[in-house]
Amino acid sequence: MTVLVTGGAGYIGSHMVHALVDSGERVVVLDNLSTGFAWALPAAATLVEGDTGDEVLVSRLIAEHAVEAIVHFAASIVVPDSVADPLGYYRNNTVNSRNVIACAVKGGVKRFVFSSTAAVYGNPDAVPVAEDAPLSPMSPYGSSKLMTEIMLRDAGLAHGLGHVILRYFNVAGADPQARTGQSTRNATHLIKVAVETALGLREKMAVFGTDYPTPDGTCVRDYIHVADLIAAHMDALRHLRGGGASATLNCGYGHGFSVLEVIETVKRVAGVDFPVELAPRRPGDPAAIVASSEKARALLGWQPRFDDLDTIVAHALAWQRKISAEGR
CATH class of the missing domain: 3.40.50.720 (NAD(P)-binding Rossmann-like Domain)
Known part of the structure; x- marks a missing residue:
């Protein structure tokens, strides 16, 4: 089968x-x-x-x-x-x-x-x-x-x-064994965009909206x-x-990070600074959304192993470096 x-x-x-x-x-x-x-x-x-x-x-x-x-x-x-x-x-x-x-x-x-x-x-x-x-x-x-x-x-x-x-x-993030990852050109995922900017593949990146009802004004995601x-x-x-x-x-993991927190994490893990432009909100973006995942854990026995933003970013960086070196 x-x-x-x-x-x-x-x-x-x-x-x-x-x-x-x-x-x-x-x-x-x-x-x-x-x-x-x-x-x-x-x-x-x-x-x-x-x-x-x-x-x-x-x-x-x-x-x-x-x-x-x-x-x-x-x-x-x-x-x-x-x-x-x-x-x-x-x-x-x-x-x-x-x-x-x-x-x-x-x-x-x-x-x-x-x-x-x-x-x-x-x-x-x-x-x-x-x-x-x-x-x-x-x-x-x-x-x-x-x-x-x-x-x-x-x-x-x-x-x-x-x-x-x-x-x-x-x-x-990406496969911990670096067999696959986010490879789409012109991707819009925040961590992918920030990683590409950290590695010099983009001149700068934008933060869309800084006036949301969140602690630092930027969107919060899980x-x-x-x-x-x-x-x-x-x-x-x-x-x-x-x-x-x-x-x-x-x-999801049940806790969130703001756009600015993610960007700062990418800068720290990559060991480089890069320019960030503040831009207006995009249509369709909610201010904050974080998962309650107790049901998946209870029903499926799901046990996450990589609930750490630094690890997620490190795996994304490793994958981007790999495909960039391979010309993909």
Whole structure:
């Protein structure tokens, strides 16, 4: 039996593929390589270049590879881009996800792990935010993910599709073995941008908004190491295989850092100073969002190992130095 990983050549997806292969799983990856890289995958994984919206292709992969579980990462993820191109985001994130879910049901797949986001909460009334908090996304990105959550729950009730929805907070860092990491050019992730600036790949970086109702006026986020996030996915897959009930779970550490605190950490860990420009707020950015992750720990037995901002930054720096040296 095989695990199908959509978007498996991307930043988070490629970490999942490595973890699955490390565990002896058979893995087939479906990725259109718009933001992913074939070289980020282990040799033991089968890569099929294609689109999650291609019903014939997805159905064929499920049948030919005897897929018994799907881990669905493929999506567009940049909040400001979603504000500028909402229909593109609803097509890629919602319509295409509907196709993957439908193919899973048609193909008899009974286990589905979905990559969702803390953006479904919008600007929460209180932090840390629990899974039962009001859902009020501030961007088409958040809305597109919430729509997929609703479809997946409905399909689960109607067709017995066991699923775990994981709501990511801010994912950062890289594989501790330096096999994969955040490699997308012109990425917008804060730690990635700060690391590139520290290494001279950008002249300067911007802080978007300094007048938020936070201690230093900049946005506060819960940064989770990508390896710990992938551990939660592996735990979710084990949970479903063991007959566990469907669930929606936050993935974060339960404490946050401001944009300025992250930048200062990157400067200190990298041992260099770099210019930072203060800029206006971006549309769609909540002031502060931090996870309550007790449910994931209790239900899945999830035990994070890299809950340390210095470690997250150090791994991100090591990966950026590696791919820069390799010309990637």
